[in-house]
Amino acid sequence: MEKPIERRKLSDEIFDRLKTKIFDGTLSNDGLVPSERELMAVFGVGRPAIREALQRLEHHGLITIVHGERARIAHPDETSIFRQIDLPTRILLASSETSLQHLIEARKLFERGLIRVAAERATKSDIDSLAAKIADQRATLSDIPQFIQCDMSFHIEIARITGNPLLYSVAKNMLGWLETFHVEMLHWSGKENVTIVEHEDILEALAQRDPDAAEQAMVRHLDRSADLFVHPHRL
Numbered sequence: 001m002e003k004p005i006e007r008r009k010l011s012d013e014i015f016d017r018l019k020t021k022i023f024d025g026t027l028s029n030d031g032l033v034p035s036e037r038e039l040m041a042v043f044g045v046g047r048p049a050i051r052e053a054l055q056r057l058e059h060h061g062l063i064t065i066v067h068g069e070r071a072r073i074a075h076p077d078e079t080s081i082f083r084q085i086d087l088p089t090r091i092l093l094a095s096s097e098t099s100l101q102h103l104i105e106a107r108k109l110f111e112r113g114l115i116r117v118a119a120e121r122a123t124k125s126d127i128d129s130l131a132a133k134i135a136d137q138r139a140t141l142s143d144i145p146q147f148i149q150c151d152m153s154f155h156i157e158i159a160r161i162t163g164n165p166l167l168y169s170v171a172k173n174m175l176g177w178l179e180t181f182h183v184e185m186l187h188w189s190g191k192e193n194v195t196i197v198e199h200e201d202i203l204e205a206l207a208q209r210d211p212d213a214a215e216q217a218m219v220r221h222l223d224r225s226a227d228l229f230v231h232p233h234r235l
Helices: 010-024 036-043 047-059 078-095 097-121 124-138 144-161 165-179 188-207 211-228
Strands: none
Touching: 010 036, 010 047, 036 047, 078 097, 078 165, 097 144, 097 165, 097 188, 097 211, 124 144, 124 188, 144 165, 144 188, 188 211
8 A cells, every 4th residue: 555645734845845945055145045925925825834934944953033134044063063952962861871871882982083083183282282281180189170171171172183173063062961970079089190190191192193002091091980970860
């Protein structure tokens, strides 16, 4: 049997057609979306269907809508893309201990590749920048929240060194999601010094332009620090 033909909402059809025009560049030459009245005439539908389609386009980050003005075609970048999924991701992680474990695993796989790219591309200036971040971290040993911020900053800097804005955005968002679950352990009972030593090992491998050593140092660090991220359901 043939699959029954589904009746679609008018707004769904308009959304698909406008999305296609945005992707192929034929919607507008000046970056502006046609007015609601123009779209009503083009598609032969009422204003509610047009508005619903435009709202969906805005929700997906394809256009921006400002009251009293014509909508504009958006130009997404890495930051705006992750802004779209930030809140749903945080809700997912907060509600699921398994999802947190998946994120920890994904981070390890991601940073293993990331550090190899950084080892191949790091300049002397990059190495100096990472060394400065370790020095900043050492200066915050008595301030656990600030120490954690310095820890995250070190890893984000490694992503920046790759020169790839998508890798940078993934790392920044991934670490931001993980930070919510970072447990400030008892004054860490010496673990803060271990973290600094591990960061220094990573830095040394980067300075030597040795991707294998850098990856091994990163894996040791992430394996050891994985237990510092605990879901509230386990507290």
